[in-house]
Structures are given as structure tokens and as C-alpha cells.
Amino acid sequence: xxxxxxxxxxxxxxxxxxxxxxxxxxxxxxxxxxxxxxxxxxxxxxxxxxxxxxxxxxxxxxxxxxxxxxxxxxxxxxxxxxxxxxxxxxxxxxxxxxxxxxxxxxxxxxxxxxxxxxxxxxxxxxxxxxxxxxxxxxxxxxxxxxxxxxxxxxxxxxxxxxxxxxxxxxxxxxxxxxxxxxxxxxxxxxxxxxxxxxxxxxxxxxxxxxxxxxxxxxxxxxxxxxxxxxxxxxxxxxxxxxxxxxxxxxxxxxxxxxxxxxxxxxxxxxxxxxxxxxxxxxxxxxxxxxxxxx
Numbered sequence: 457x458x459x460x461x462x463x464x465x466x467x468x469x470x471x472x473x474x475x476x477x478x479x480x481x482x483x484x485x486x487x488x489x490x491x492x493x494x495x496x497x498x499x500x501x502x503x504x505x506x507x508x509x510x511x512x513x514x515x516x517x518x519x520x521x522x523x524x525x526x527x528x529x530x531x532x533x534x535x536x537x538x539x540x541x542x543x544x545x546x547x548x549x550x551x552x553x554x555x556x557x558x559x560x561x562x563x564x565x566x567x568x569x570x571x572x573x574x575x576x577x578x579x580x581x582x583x584x585x586x587x588x589x590x591x592x593x594x595x596x597x598x599x600x601x602x603x604x605x606x607x608x609x610x611x612x613x614x615x616x617x618x619x620x621x622x623x624x625x626x627x628x629x630x631x632x633x634x635x636x637x638x639x640x641x642x643x644x645x646x647x648x649x650x651x652x653x654x655x656x657x658x659x660x661x662x663x664x665x666x667x668x669x670x671x672x673x674x675x676x677x678x679x680x681x682x683x684x685x686x687x688x689x690x691x692x693x694x695x696x697x698x699x700x701x702x703x704x705x706x707x708x709x710x711x712x713x714x715x716x717x718x719x720x721x722x723x724x725x726x727x728x729x730x731x732x733x734x735x736x737x738x739x740x741x742x743x744x745x746x747x748x749x750x
Contacts, residue, residue, distance in 0.1 A: 457595040457709045460485030460493040461684040461695060464702045465673030467741050468502030469514070471521045475500065478535060479528055481704055486530040490706055491595055493533040496638050496671035496684075497568075497604050498552060500525070500537040503640035503671060504678065509538060509582045514549055521554060522562065532558035532594070534601065536638050539565060541584050548584045553636055554601050556592060564592045568603035569623045576642060576678060577605075587624045596665065597634045597709065600627030604639040607668075613657045628662045634709060635662070639670045643681040643730050645723060648699075656691035665690045665709060672700055674737030679730045688712045700729045 462481040466474045478495055485493040495501055501518050508514045515538055523538050539553035551567035567586035571579035589606075591598045606623040624635065635658065641651065651668070659666045665688050672682030684696035686707035695714025697703035707714035722727045739747055 460490035466502040497536040497640040526557040527560045552605040553627045566601045569606040600632030600635045635666045637668045642678045674734035679734040
């Protein structure tokens with residue numbers, strides 16, 4: 457199966473603009489022969505939406521755009537969105553979700569299981585965690601779809617885990633043949649190396665390829681670097697998207713080969729690109745016409 461890793465720079469609350477970029481990249485993926493396009497976490501509404509999630513109109517618009525997008529996409533796609541779930545006395549009414557869109561419909565949904573509350577994250581304030589992980593059959597593979605933090609609980613990688621459950625292990629027990637992770641993973645110094653080490657550890661431990669799609673761009677104080685990648689079962693990078701730019705790369709599951717786009721070699725260059733991205737997007741997304749540098 458030929459899979460497109462599609463990363464772009466979503467703007468929080470710009471449903472029309474985000475949908476347009478998803479559709480444009482999906483069309484490009486289709487023209488290049490992909491059978492599946494994979495997008496990033498909450499890419500439809502932008503990440504992190506924070507208190508906008510508490511507005512019913514925001515959630516309703518999110519769901520409407522998802523259904524409309526499903527009818528327009530030229531190929532099956534996995535898209536991150538904020539979806540409704542059954543509410544209880546102990547849970548929220550929405551979840552951080554991934555949807556498989558195919559044939560004009562939403563054919564599968566998976567909620568995020570691990571909701572980080574450390575550092576810059578406060579996801580349990582807004583979302584209900586998934587109670588279980590479920591594989592979905594597609595293109596001859598059993599896809600295991602995870603969302604960002606779900607791959608950060610590997611007990612063989614960390615001396616101590618923050619979580620009691622490991623969604624990745626639960627999916628591989630169900631027969632997952634290809635693990636997907638859609639992310640909005642903020643950049644920090646040296647984090648790109650840590651991400652690769654985590655993904656490579658999972659791939660080698662379970663002897664299965666891992667596909668990771670990250671958003672890029674700046675949203676307020678957070679900066680996302682993209683650099684989406686496909687890691688083979690032996691822990692090697694087979695496809696990688698550019699850092700801090702919109703990009704689309706293909707990965708062929710049968711051959712284990714894909715597009716590898718160049719990355720900044722030095723960490724100082726990577727950090728510089730992050731600062732430029734964060735400053736540019738803060739100005740542009742806030743609609744400032746000019747700035748004063750003091």
C-alpha cells in the first residue's frame with residue numbers, strides 16, 4: 457500500500473482554511489498514486505483549541521466540516537478532529553479523535569487514550585479518554601491508529617511510565633500490521649531525536665512499521681516542527697517530510713521505501729527555524745499588520 461504522510465500548518469478555528477489544505481494535499485496524494493493519506497492530530501480545527509472546545513458551536517462546526525470533507529476527498533484519508541462521545545458524570549462529552557474517511561463517509565473513529573496533563577498539556581480538562589483501542593482493516597492491513605501521546609508509554613523505553621496502560625501494546629495484541637500515529641507534538645531542543653528513538657523502539661520491538669504524521673507551524677507559545685516520518689520494522693527511517701514546512705511524502709509498505717526530504721543537520725539550525733516559524737505565525741495568525749522590535 458502506498459501511503460501519503462501529509463503535514464500542513466493548521467490555524468485554530470479556521471475550518472474552511474484547514475479543510476481546503478487537507479483537500480489540496482489529499483488531491484496531490486491521489487495524483488501521486490497514494491491509496492491512503494494520513495493527516496495530523498486535530499488538524500481540522502487546529503491544535504491546541506483549548507477553551508474553544510467548550511463552545512457547542514465550535515464542536516458542531518467541526519463535525520459538519522468533517523462530514524463535508526468526507527464527501528470531497530479523492531482517496532481514503534485519516535483526519536484528526538474533535539468528536540462527540542457519550543457523556544457521564546465522570547467524563548466530558550468530546551474526545552480527541554482520528555477518523556478514517558472513505559467512500560464519502562466516516563467509516564471508523566478512534567479516540568485518544570492517553571491525555572497528557574504535564575508541561576504545556578491539559579487535555580484531560582477537555583477530553584474523555586478512550587476506553588479501548590480497536591484495529592481497522594484497510595488495504596489488506598490491520599491498521600492501529602494512535603494519537604500523539606498514545607505512543608509515549610512504551611514500558612521498554614522509559615524507566616518509569618506515566619501511564620498504567622500502553623495503547624500500542626494493546627493494538628499489537630489485536631493483530632496490528634501497521635501502526636499509525638497522528639500528532640501535534642511541540643518542538644523543544646533535541647526532541648526530534650527523542651521522537652525517532654521512541655518510534656524506532658516500538659518498530660523493532662513489534663517488528664512492524666510505524667508511520668508518524670506531525671503538524672507544523674506556530675500557535676501562540678507552541679511551535680510544531682513537522683518532520684513526519686515512516687520507520688521500518690528494523691528501526692530505520694524510510695520516509696521523512698521537511699521540517700517547518702508543508703510537505704507530503706509517500707511510503708510504500710510492501711517495499712519499505714519512501715521519499716526522504718533533507719533535514720537541518722545541526723540542532724542550532726533546527727532551533728533557528730523554530731524561532732522564525734513561531735514568530736512569523738504569531739504575527740500572521742493574529743492578523744498583525746506591523747510589529748515593533750525593541
